[in-house]
Amino acid sequence: MSDVFTRFVLEHENDDTAKLLLGRSRWPDIDIDLAVSTIEGRRRIKKKVPQWHEIPSMIYPTRLCTEQCSSTATARYKAMLLSRLMEGRPGFRLADLTGGLGIDDWAFSAKAGSILYNEMDALLSQAAEHNFRELGIDNITVSNHEVSPATIDEVLGSFSPDVIFLDPARRDGAGRKVFLLEDCSPDILNLKQKLFDAAPLLMVKLSPMADISMAVERLNAAAPGNDVKEVHVVATDGECKELLLVAERGYSGPYTLCVAEPDRTEDTISVAEDAEKVSVPEFLQSTEELGGLKGSVLFEPGKALAKAGLFNHVSKAWGVRKLGRSTHLYVAQAGWSSPFGKSFTIEEVLPFSSTEIKSLSKRIPAASVTARNLPISSDDLRKKLKLKESSAIHIFACRIDTASGSGNYLLVTSVR
Incomplete structure (x- = not known):
């Protein structure tokens, strides 16, 4: 984005955005729709991801991308988790097939050697590429492809990941919220076999509203089998924010249930699957x-x-x-x-x-x-x-x- 666009965003960041949209004819050289979504996005991430808010040249093309994005605390928790799963290897390779705004990949980039960011929405993909550049990140490659069993090979290309991360979209074509794995996009259940053909480890982010037992049961039931190894329940600001399911190729057995509140403590609670019973x-x-x-x-x-x-x-x-x-x-x-x-x-x-x-x-x-x-x-x-x-x-x-x-x-x- 140009310096003129950035100055406009900063000069009008406290304005009524509805009035900015109505008065778009006053600024023929400014993409008012993008400016308004960026102004509103900056308001939402000011507390959520303050490190991004500090860089005024970042862009936020949709309302949903800043409403649903990870916070700094939850993104860094996932990065810490992946680093542990990769046994601290700084050079591990990660493919994020549903990159969204890219906040998780920003956190992953501090731990991983190289990252393939893929986003099915072209607008978000372009915004992420711009934002990574503004952040000075040089170990993320950006792509824009649909994700399905038929396209996985095309999405990954020559990139050979150690771990694949997915955060499936939890809204249907009509914009209604969905919670079942098979109703999300992409459908992780149909993808699972192809994903394990490409990488030995999967991490899936789900809605905090998802039923843990049902999610584990459905993911385990999908080929190749009973491979969910860890389930993480993550809360920040007093609210449950996300569920993380970790599946490992070749693993077969009970899962470990972990509870984390990364904005309050570095400690976690880790128990066996049947601990409550x-x-x-x-x-x-x-x-x-x-x-x-x-x-x-x-x-x-x-x-x-x-x-x-x-x-x-x-x-x-x-x-x-x-x-x-x-x-x-x-x-x-x-x-x-x-x-x-x-x-x-x-x-x-x-x-x-x-x-x-x-x-x-x-x-x-x-x-x-x-x-x-x-x-x-x-x-x-x-x-x-x-x-x-x-x-x-x-x-x-x-x-x-x-x-x-x-x-x-x-x-x-x-x-x-």
């Missing part, structure tokens, strides 16, 4: 113990941990007690913490009753409210409590199961 959670022994919980820690699992479904494993592995069979909250000793969720200090434990609800509404003017495993929503409970929102106090209403009995309770907590 074989884990027996610990519960409180009796309701009498509730009176002694003041000062204890209440732990609420984060979105990645919840997506992984490791509710019983958390209790067994970490020695924290689960409040209920279907109440995924835990109590631990004072001072305990984990980066894979939120920790609160318990101030009061009260029966869930109209009397206590009225009392709380008089004593506490503002608090965050969460209802768990009860026939009332968090919003409805907030209305009953008549509370304003506050981040300092959090009230949990939940069902608590103990060895001697069960009941519904209110836990007033302070945010740690």
Whole structure:
């Protein structure tokens, strides 16, 4: 892009983009559509990928490309993961068959020796080539080809990858979101055999909404066989962002389930596929113990941990007690913490009753409210409590199961 285009983007980056589109006749030498999508794209990636935002000459040709792109944290996590899978070999060769905006390849380029970036959309492919040049990356080759079993050889050409990465488009021809592997584009299930003919290792990025068991089952069922080796659940900013499936040619066996929150900690949770099934959670022994919980820690699992479904494993592995069979909250000793969720200090434990609800509404003017495993929503409970929102106090209403009995309770907590 010309310096004139870049200056226009910077001069108008805080303008109303709808007015820019309506006034396009004022700037006959500027591609207003690209300028507007770039201005809006810069707004979206300012926090998501600040390293790209710092370079004003980058271009973003569509809204979707910046909405769906990886963040710095998730891109670097994938790069770290591939480096581990490649046993730290700096010269490994990677083919990304669905390159998109190219943020993952930007991260991969710091670990890989050479990268083949392919994108089926010509507009995105051209933008990525420009952006890689602006970033000063010299180990990425850009191509623009359709990806199907019949075209894989043409896409790869003489490039012989050690690993192939795919992030299939998760929208159908009408723009509706899809979640099944076979509904994504390209169809990874039909491609799998050809991909393994070309490379020994595959990494597939899926929607965080995809069902883990179903995705693994379907990918394993596709020829050549039961080769999913690792599943990674990745969250940032308190939200589950992506699922990563790693399949290895020739591997046959159970997979390892990994939980990561790379913007909060470098640590990960790695467990066997059946870890949740074989884990027996610990519960409180009796309701009498509730009176002694003041000062204890209440732990609420984060979105990645919840997506992984490791509710019983958390209790067994970490020695924290689960409040209920279907109440995924835990109590631990004072001072305990984990980066894979939120920790609160318990101030009061009260029966869930109209009397206590009225009392709380008089004593506490503002608090965050969460209802768990009860026939009332968090919003409805907030209305009953008549509370304003506050981040300092959090009230949990939940069902608590103990060895001697069960009941519904209110836990007033302070945010740690």
